[in-house]
Amino acid sequence: MNTSTDAPRRTRIQQEKRELILEAALEVFSTNGFRGSTIDQIAEAAGMSKPNLLYYFRRKEDIHETLMQRLLDTWLAPLRELDDIGDPMTELRNYIRRKLEMARDFPRESRLFANEILQGAPRIMPLLAGELKTLVDEKAAVIKGWMRAGKIARTDPWHLIFSIWATTQHYADFDVQVRAVLGADRGGDGRFEDAARFLEQLFLDGLKPKN
Amino acid sequence: MNTSTDAPRRTRIQQEKRELILEAALEVFSTNGFRGSTIDQIAEAAGMSKPNLLYYFRRKEDIHETLMQRLLDTWLAPLRELDDIGDPMTELRNYIRRKLEMARDFPRESRLFANEILQGAPRIMPLLAGELKTLVDEKAAVIKGWMRAGKIARTDPWHLIFSIWATTQHYADFDVQVRAVLGADRGGDGRFEDAARFLEQLFLDGLKPKN
DNA sequence: CTAACGTTTGTCCAATCGGTCAAAAATTTG
């Protein structure tokens, strides 16, 4: 992993300022969407003038693209770690837990991604049909193996992965709604632990009465 | 439900054209978001000139507001129908099924709603903390009753509702991703039936092996 | 027919947008 292999040579200031801009852009893009965000907003959030920002990223889309590229790697890391060798139930529990932690700790990243997908994924479609599909197919095969071995109930592995994505990311993407519905008492910091408990039961036990 | 009670008197043409605009705006807003959509786009999709559109809705926000108000009612209808009297498992199954059907038949409405929530629900926050919270609390109480009666396993009713929302709406909001990952063979029209089967098993049986 | 009213459009406007450019300021290099 030599970071200087293909990356353009950059000065210390360039590295720092680019990070500053990307951090500011994540904040702005994730709450306003790409078209809803302006370069001025990002520049102000990054504490610099618009032409100065454009000195580091020549087009608005370059910022967004850089952000999305970085995002996808970290975003798929938990799924990559789903291991064939470990105990199936433990592996799934850990995956759900890690995804929920990411929703809690990186909600802006989740919303940025959701925004992109919602609008038809115009900028990352190739990645979805390529890298993402490959990874999911691979992990679906692992899960299928567990099912054949009788370690977990038989279901559709792809839809299982979808439902884990949906339920965990919901706590980042729809956070406003979750907090509004739970109200002041239950919508506080404890909501993620409640969610973790619930999701664990849902995926690992189901709703069937235990009589 | 007298529709003429508070509504301004409208001619036949006004009724028709307003519907035309709302239909066009649903299409445009749901794929581009509020700020990403232009009045020109909506006007063109509705087959009229921009000033003509502005004759029926004086501001861009008025269109969006009207759309959101209508949406919320139909969107919450399935939950409203969750009945205390019916058989719990059947009621839940039907609710999940109806929500999934809505994701299939009204994906634009789902995406419009998701767009609004994602961006912090600036225009419908009061509705979430008011009408929506009341409804969810009410239905959560119903579900709690079923749990006390031993009809379904004990869990958090609020998070149960969240997870039903998340999993079903996922097939509308993240449709592009779902289709990309499933690929050409499994991403066709059958994907909703696969999803229905999977979700039914997930929520009603769980993943525990049946040994 | 015609006056009144409802509908449609072309033209225009101020504000905002993404982005350019040259020149000033700061930093690094020799």
Place this chain on the structure above:
DNA sequence: CAAATTTTTGACCGATTGGACAAACGTTAG
């Protein structure tokens, strides 16, 4: 130090935006 290079900025530009407006057009009731 001074020259070379990098960084920052103010001023500016053309395009797009939401919206205003008056004039033209269509419809209908008397």
